[in-house]
Amino acid sequence: xxxxxxxxxxxxxxxxxxxxxxxxxxxxxxxxxxxxxxxxxxxxxxxxxxxxxxxxxxxxxxxxxxxxxxxxxxxxxxxxxxxxxxxxxxxxxxxxxxxxxxxxxxxxxxxxxxxxxxxxxxxxxxxxxxxxxxxxxxxxxxxxxxxxxxxxxxxxxxxxxxxxxxxxxxxxxxxxxxxxxxxxxxxxxxxxxxxxxxxxxxxxxxxxxxxxxxxxxxxxxxxxxxxxxxxxxxxxxxxxxxxxxxxxxxxxxxxxxxxxxxxxxxxxxxxxxxxxxxxxxxxxxxxxxxxxxxxxxxxxxxxxxxxxxxxxxxxxxxxxxxxxxxxxxxxxxxxxxxxxxxxxxxxxxxxxxxxxxxxxxxxxxxxxxxxxxxxxxxxxxxxxxxxxxxxxxxxxxxxxxxxxxxxxxxxxxxxxxxxxxxxxxxxxxxxxxxxxxxxxxxxxxxxxxxxxxxxxxxxxxxxxxxxxxxxxxxxxxxxxxxxxxxxxxxxxxxxxxxxxxxxxx
Amino acid sequence: xxxxxxxxxxxxxxxxxxxxxxxxxxxxxxxxxxxxxxxxxxxxxxxxxxxxxxxxxxxxxxxxxxxxxxxxxxxxxxxxxxxxxxxxxxxxxxxxxxxxxxxxxxxxxxxxxxxxxxxxxxxxxxxxxxxxxxxxxxxxxxxxxxxxxxxxxxxxxxxxxxxxxxxxxxxxxxxxx
Numbered sequence: 001x002x003x004x005x006x007x008x009x010x011x012x013x014x015x016x017x018x019x020x021x022x023x024x025x026x027x028x029x030x031x032x033x034x035x036x037x038x039x040x041x042x043x044x045x046x047x048x049x050x051x052x053x054x055x056x057x058x059x060x061x062x063x064x065x066x067x068x069x070x071x072x073x074x075x076x077x078x079x080x081x082x083x084x085x086x087x088x089x090x091x092x093x094x095x096x097x098x099x100x101x102x103x104x105x106x107x108x109x110x111x112x113x114x115x116x117x118x119x120x121x122x123x124x125x126x127x128x129x130x131x132x133x134x135x136x137x138x139x140x141x142x143x144x145x146x147x148x149x150x151x152x153x154x155x156x157x158x159x160x161x162x163x164x165x166x167x168x169x170x171x172x173x174x175x176x177x178x179x180x181x182x183x184x185x186x187x188x189x190x191x192x193x194x195x196x197x198x199x200x201x202x203x204x205x206x207x208x209x210x211x212x213x214x215x216x217x218x219x220x221x222x223x224x225x226x227x228x229x230x231x232x233x234x235x236x237x238x239x240x241x242x243x244x245x246x247x248x249x250x251x252x253x254x255x256x257x258x259x260x261x262x263x264x265x266x267x268x269x270x271x272x273x274x275x276x277x278x279x280x281x282x283x284x285x286x287x288x289x290x291x292x293x294x295x296x297x298x299x300x301x302x303x304x305x306x307x308x309x310x311x312x313x314x315x316x317x318x319x320x321x322x323x324x325x326x327x328x329x330x331x332x333x334x335x336x337x338x339x340x341x342x343x344x345x346x347x348x349x350x351x352x353x354x355x356x357x358x359x360x361x362x363x364x365x366x367x368x369x370x371x372x373x374x375x376x377x378x379x380x381x382x383x384x385x386x387x388x389x390x391x392x393x394x395x396x397x398x399x400x401x402x403x404x405x406x407x408x409x410x411x412x413x414x415x416x417x418x419x420x421x422x423x424x425x426x427x428x429x430x431x432x433x434x435x436x437x438x439x440x441x442x443x444x445x446x447x448x449x450x451x452x453x454x455x456x457x458x459x460x461x462x463x464x465x466x467x468x469x470x471x472x473x474x475x476x477x478x479x480x481x482x483x484x485x486x487x488x489x490x491x492x493x494x495x496x497x498x499x500x501x502x503x504x505x
Numbered sequence: 506x507x508x509x510x511x512x513x514x515x516x517x518x519x520x521x522x523x524x525x526x527x528x529x530x531x532x533x534x535x536x537x538x539x540x541x542x543x544x545x546x547x548x549x550x551x552x553x554x555x556x557x558x559x560x561x562x563x564x565x566x567x568x569x570x571x572x573x574x575x576x577x578x579x580x581x582x583x584x585x586x587x588x589x590x591x592x593x594x595x596x597x598x599x600x601x602x603x604x605x606x607x608x609x610x611x612x613x614x615x616x617x618x619x620x621x622x623x624x625x626x627x628x629x630x631x632x633x634x635x636x637x638x639x640x641x642x643x644x645x646x647x648x649x650x651x652x653x654x655x656x657x658x659x660x661x662x663x664x665x666x667x668x669x670x671x672x673x674x675x676x677x678x679x680x681x682x
Binding site (some may be wrong): 170173180396420428452 | 510511512514515516518519523526532533535536537548550553554557558560561564565567568571593596597600601602605607608610611612618619620623624625627628630631632633638642643646647652654656658660661662
C-alpha cells in the first residue's frame with residue numbers, strides 16, 4: 001500500500017488535475033455563495049461532467065473541489081446577508097452577520113476562508129494517514145462483517161437524518177426497496193421490472209441523485225417565484241490581521257478535531273459539526289457573552305468544524321463503500337461511473353489512483369486559499385444575483401447530465417420520476433438522503449447477507465456466533481434502533497398526555 | 506377547512522405501495538425456473554424484498570397510528586389561503602407538466618429545441634419578465650453547452666438532423682480539439 005501511496009504522489013502532481021480542481025473550487029464557491037443553491041444540488045448536476053472528462057484523476061478531484069468550495073462558499077451569504085448558502089453555514093450566521101453589521105464583513109469572510117482552509121488541510125492529512133490502517137483492517141472483512149457494517153451504517157444514517165427518526169426509516173426502507181428493482185444478484189431473476197428490459201438493469205444512480213437533490217430545489221424556486229437580488233450592507237472594511245488569525249488558531253484546531261471526528265461517522269455531516277464547533281468555541285471562551293455580537297472566534301469555530309468534515313467522510317466511503325452524507329453519495333456515484341468501486345478491495349486494485357485523488361485533495365487546499373482570497377470581492381457580489389437567471393441553467397445541466405451519463409433516454413424518465421418523489425418528500429418534510437443511502441447500500445447488504453447465508457450453510461447459528469465482528473455490529477445496531485424508537489414513542493406519548501391534560505383543563 | 510398533512514399523505518402512499526407489492530410479490534418477482542442448491546442460491550429473490558416491504562409497512566403504520574393518536578393527521582386551512590395557494594399551485598403544476606413533456610420529447614425534438622422550451626418556460630415560471638434575458642439564456646447557454654460537449658468532449662447529445670446540419674458551419678469555424 002505504501003507503493004500505491006508513492007505512485008499516488010506521482011500521479012497527483014499533474015497540471016491538468018490542478019486546473020480542474022481550481023475550476024471545481026470556483027464552481028463550488030459560486031454554488032455555495034448563491035442562496036438557495038445547495039452543494040448537493042450543484043454536485044448532482046456536475047457528477048456527469050466529471051465522468052465526461054474521462055480520467056478519474058481529473059473528474060474526481062474536480063468534484064472534490066466543488067465539495068470543498070461549496071462548503072466554504074456557503075459562509076459568504078451567511079456572513080453578508082444572514083442567509084446560509086448551505087446547511088453547513090447555519091452557525092456562521094450568528095457572528096458572521098453581526099460582523100457585517102459592524103462593517104467588518106471582509107474580516108469575517110477572510111477568517112472563514114483561513115479557518116476553512118487550515119481545518120480542511122489538517123483533516124485531509126488525517127484522512128490520508130488513517131486510510132491505510134483502516135483499509136488494512138477492512139481487507140480482512142468477509143461477507144458477514146460487510147453485511148453487519150452495512151446494517152449498522154444504514155441504522156446510523158436513518159437515525160441521524162434530518163427530522164424524526166421514523167421519517168428517516170421510512171425513506172431508508174423506500175430507498176432499499178427501489179434498489180431491488182432489476183435482476184436479483186444471485187439468481188439473476190427479474191424483480192419489479194414489469195417485463196421491461198430498461199428496468200431489468202435496475203435504476204441508474206445518477207438520475208436518482210439528480211432527481212432527488214436538484215429537481216426539488218428547482219421546484220422550490222418555481223414555488224417561491226423570483227426574489228429581488230439581496231442587498232449587502234457592506235463587503236468592504238478592514239482585512240484580517242495576522243494576530244487575529246493567531247488568536248483564533250486554538251479554536252480552529254479544536255474545531256478541526258470535532259469536525260474530523262464527526263466526518264468519520266456516517267450520517268452526521270457538516271451542520272452538526274458546525275454547531276458543535278461553535279458551541280465548543282463559545283464554552284471555552286473567556287468572554288462567551290460576546291458571542292452572537294460579532295466574535296471572530298465564532299466564525300472560526302463554525303467554519304473550521306464544518307470544513308474539517310469533508311476529508312474524513314472519504315474514510316468510510318473509500319474503505320467500506322459507505323457514503324456518510326448526500327455529498328459523499330454523489331462522490332460514490334462519480335467513483336462508480338469512473339469504473340472504481342469503493343469498498344475493501346479498492347485500495348489494492350486501484351491504490352495509485354485513490355492515493356492520487358487523496359493527495360490532490362490535500363494539495364487543493366493551497367489552491368483553495370489562493371482562489372478564495374482573490375475572489376472574495378467577486379463572491380460577495382454573487383449573492384446579489386437573481387435566481388431566475390440561474391435556475392434555467394441548473395435544469396438544463398440536470399437534463400443534459402443525466403443523458404450524458406449513459407446516453408440512455410430512459411434515464412431522463414427516471415430523473416423525472418425520482419424528481420417527483422423528491423418534490424413530494426420535500427413537501428412532506430422527509431429527508432431524501434436516507435433514501436439515496438438505502439438505494440446504494442441496500443443491494444450491498446442483500447448481496448453480502450446472501451453470501452453469508454451461503455457460507456453458513458445449515459449451521460448458521462454456530463456461524464453467527466463465530467463471526468464476532470459481524471455480531472458486534474448487529475448487537476450495536478439493534479439497541480440503537482430500540483432506544484431511539486422507544487424515545488420517539490415516549491415523546492409522542494408525552495405530547496398526547498399533555499394535550500389531553502390541556503383539553504381537560 | 507382542514508386537510509390531511511403532507512407527511513400523512515406521503516406515508517399513506519408509501520404504505521399502500523408496500524402493501525400492494527407484498528400482496529402481488531408473486532407476480533412482481535420471478536422465481537428461478539429450476540431449483541438451485543443452497544450453496545448457489547442461499548435465499549430466494551423474494552426474501553429480502555419481503556422483509557424490507559414488511560418493515561416499510563410496519564414503520565409507515567406506526568407513523569400513521571402515532572399521528573392519529575396525537576390528533577395531527579389533519580391540518581387546518583386558513584381563510585384566503587386558497588387564492589394565495591392557487592397561483593403558486595398553477596405555476597407548480599405547469600412546471601411539472603413542462604418538465605415531463607420535455608423529458609418525453611428530448612430525443613424527438615433534439616437537445617437544443619427541448620432545452621430552449623424548458624429553460625425559457627422555467628425562467629418565466631421562476632419570475633423572470635425580461636424577454637431579452639429569457640431568450641438569451643435559453644438560446645446561448647444550451648448552444649454553448651452543446652458545442653462544448655459535442656466538439657470538445659466528443660460526446661453525442663440527441664439532436665435532429667436539420668439542426669445538426671445547420672450547426673456544421675459553426676463547428677467548422679472552431680479550432681479542432
